[in-house]
Amino acid sequence: MRMRSTWIGAGLLGLALAAPGTGAADAPVSRGEEVYAARCKECHESGDERVPQRDTLARKTPAEIVAAMTGGPMTPMAEGLTPEDKQAVAAFLTGH
Numbered sequence: 001m002r003m004r005s006t007w008i009g010a011g012l013l014g015l016a017l018a019a020p021g022t023g024a025a026d027a028p029v030s031r032g033e034e035v036y037a038a039r040c041k042e043c044h045e046s047g048d049e050r051v052p053q054r055d056t057l058a059r060k061t062p063a064e065i066v067a068a069m070t071g072g073p074m075t076p077m078a079e080g081l082t083p084e085d086k087q088a089v090a091a092f093l094t095g096h
């Protein structure tokens, strides 16, 4: 009896550990939030009127945000980000 419940416990633990990798639908948004906080937030939530603030960025399309980072004015700020990272930030900001 004891052995049996230990094995069941190990099986559930295995499932729980595997879950983050399988939650593909959530992954881009959380990665986007991470990138945003690390690379963008400092300026885009600064309250500085010369910088479009987060609510302004949220009204853009994801494609416009990606374009700003890919040849647009935000290219230097997005240096080193992968296309997936840029897409993830755009999705995080716009909510789609």
Ligand code: HEC
Binding pocket: 035, 036, 039, 040, 041, 042, 043, 044, 050, 051, 052, 057, 060, 064, 065, 068, 069, 072, 073, 074, 077, 078, 089
């Ligand atoms: C050093 C401060 C700074 C950082 C860091 C920064 N931005 Fe910006 N961002 C600005 C400023 C200033 C503008 C306005 C630029 C302009 O109008 O030419 C701007 C404009 C934008 C725009 C609008 C561009 C347009 O074409 O109108 C987008 C979208 C944007 N930023 C996204 C981002 C994203 C995403 C990140 C993180 C990868 C980021 N920014 C990081 C300062 C910053």
